Amino acid sequence: MDNETYLFLAFGISWLVFAVYLWSINSQAQSLTEEVKAIKVEEHPEDR
């Protein structure tokens, strides 16, 4: 592999890791929001 390939590999892997991490944070937040919503509906069924 030439010098330039390592540069693009470094940038590619870094951004891929960040994208996966951001996606994982987003899905954690989403599932927690749903859990909170479900609890609120359970406590106040009239708000459904």
Next chain:
Amino acid sequence: MSPGGRFGGSLTGIGLAIGTGVTMIVALYMMFLYAPQDSMQGPVQRVFYLHLPMAWIAYLAFFIVFVASIAYLVKRNRRWDQIARSSAEVGLVFTTLVIITGSLWGRPIWGTFWEWDARLTTTLILWFIYLGYFMIRAYISDQERAMRYAAVVGIIGFIDVPIIHMSVRWWRTLHPEPIVTQSGGPAMPDSMIYTLSVSMLAFTLFFFYLVYQKMLIEQAKDELADYSLAMADAEADARTNQAIQQHADEKSTKGVTA
């Protein structure tokens, strides 16, 4: 009574996201189009604009873990633990990338991906320390005890950070000596210094954005856990009261029959 979920839409979150996006675009432009190519190392030298800010973030993250862990042990306030674990997780991601980008730079420059050199080895030790930090949290079921032990690891683990920083001065290593913080000023052209500064700013904002989002998640997780515990307690109390009432009813029925 129910826990709250406050993700995404806060002003701090939006501000950090916009700030990160704008500075990151400028940083990428400068890394590839503004900064000159290094005549010795060629294009792969540009990894430096990614690797160095990530290393700075790894230090910063574990410094925050260190301070928040001390504060947790002194005050026993769960908020400090939330800060410590959020910063540790983001720090672990950045440390992983520091090792990966360093190895990818090392292959064409040193001729090897890895060398058991002082800087690389102490960085790998830091990575393992913080992996241990999360293993403690995962394997100790008593939450209070897990927070206490993790705080101790967070404090002791930070000792490795100054060792990593000084390793290139204390030992003979393959890793280059500091070129930005050396005495007599940075040994590179202004355009490279500007690019590095913008990249540092972009990654610092990105780090705070990630820690902020992670903290909201950790806060909500704790609130949900407290809520589940309170519900379980209330259910147990209700069952006990029901059993007492039933027992009293049975007793009074027997008394009437007798």
